[in-house]
Amino acid sequence: MKFKNHLIVLLTIIFGFWLDHYFNQFTIRYFLELNFGFLIFSYWVFAMPEKIHSLAAVLYGLAVDLFFSNAIGFNMLFFVATSYIIHLYVFRFRIFSYFQLSVFFSGSSTFYIACKYLLLSPNNYSYLVLILSFVVNAILWVGLYQIMRAFRRRIFYN
Amino acid sequence: MARSTPTYTPIRNYAIALILSVIFLYADISNQTFAPLRGIVSASTLYVQIISRSITENIRFTFASFKQNKYLLQENKKLRDQILQIGSKDFVEKKDNENKVQITDFQDTLSNIFKPNDINVYKIASIDLRNYFCCSSHKIFLHNPNKINIEENFSVFAGTSYVGQTKKTYMNFIEVILLSDREHVLPIKSDFFYCDARGKGKPMLISCKLNYQNDDLKNKIGDIVFTSGFGGIFLKDIEIGTISEIVSITSNEIEVVITLKTNPLEENFYGIISKDINEI
Secondary structure (H helix, E strand, O other), X not given: OOHHHHHHHHHHHHHHHHHHHHHHHHHHHHOOOOOHHHHHHHHXXXXXXXXXXXXXXXXXXXXXXXXXXXXOOHHHHHHHHHHHHHHHHHHHXXXXXXXXXXXXXHHHHHHHHHHHHHHHOHHHOOHHHHHHHHHXXXXXXXXXXXXXXXXXXXXXXX | OOOOOOOOOOHHHHHHHHXXXXXXXXXXXXXXXXXXXXXXXXXXXXXXXXXXXXXXXXXXXXXXXXXXXXXXXXXXXXXXXXHHHHHHHHHHHHHHHHHHHHOHXXXXXXXXXXXXXXXXXXXXXXXXXXXXXXXXXXXXXXXXXXXXXXXXXXXXXXXXXXXXEEEEEEOOEEEEEEOOOOOOXXXXXXXXXXXXXXXXXXXXXXXXXXXXXXXXXXXXXXOEEEEOOOOOXXXXXXXXXXXXXXXXXXXXXXXXXXXXXXXXXXXXXXXXXXXXXXXX
């Protein structure tokens, strides 16, 4: 994949994290943490597994860590791990229904949120946040999937 | 028949990337290895925000001048800023006067401490609201356009009480760790205890653990808590907040939760006493 395309992918991921950064300051009061950034990254690996490998995952993670995280290495770690799991099962995912995909990706993002709280902010760890975030991120995934697919087709196939 | 779909996923690269990430994460969490890097990135981001904000304001002012309101708007903004600055300085001067009456032996020391040049007032540049509402890290950045040299661990006040202490300076910004940050420890006292209160990682809350029974302290909710002055960073006898909750941990241990007096979200100007003070 060309550098320009990597830059586009990275910008969409950063945009997702920026959305999280902006909205979560309001939603967290209602025990809800959105996770657009992580879902967008997952989408790109899911949609183009042959183009996004370990190096890209590390570099995207590093960029996100620099701008949005409280600890360098956190997003790197999760991006690499997620990328590896998606690569392993990518063809199985292709025969999954939307519901199954939603559950898987929302589950991954909830695991990401849980680890973030456990590692970086254990005092604020809350099961209510995890449950609500799981449900809402599962719903969001469907919309995000449609939008990102349309975007990918427009950008990469034109 | 194949049991799994054929994919090409070289484990070696992923393993190296995973180990590298873990090393980075461990180094940063345990030793804050990349804190300066993050600080510089945050400061650069703030620059971009401030520049874009000033461009927006200029555009707004241009439109306002068309309506012949520009002068009034500027004057209004200037006066508002001055009132807030005076309010912040007034708090320290009041405390200075009180201390001069109470501790006459230390009058010289106090007057040295509170020379007007030692108190600088800074405007807030940014507060990380997402972390403030959800997580352990509670920090703000103050705008330091004149690049005044501010060292680590100077006390920071706003409104009528302390809000935190300086941590580091990045470019034209001063990083301030708030009292409610999980890493911040503040020596406090009330009429029945002394303790080192740690931030709870929740807005405006700090807490400390004491060896008391809950039943002994039921009527202490609402009591005022002051700084004890230990540690030499914060002046003693400054009202910090009130006891809002007492939670039993074991039969002989309780956690006293204190709600802070000053809400950082309501303050625009923060004062830094830019001189080391010893216990007084």
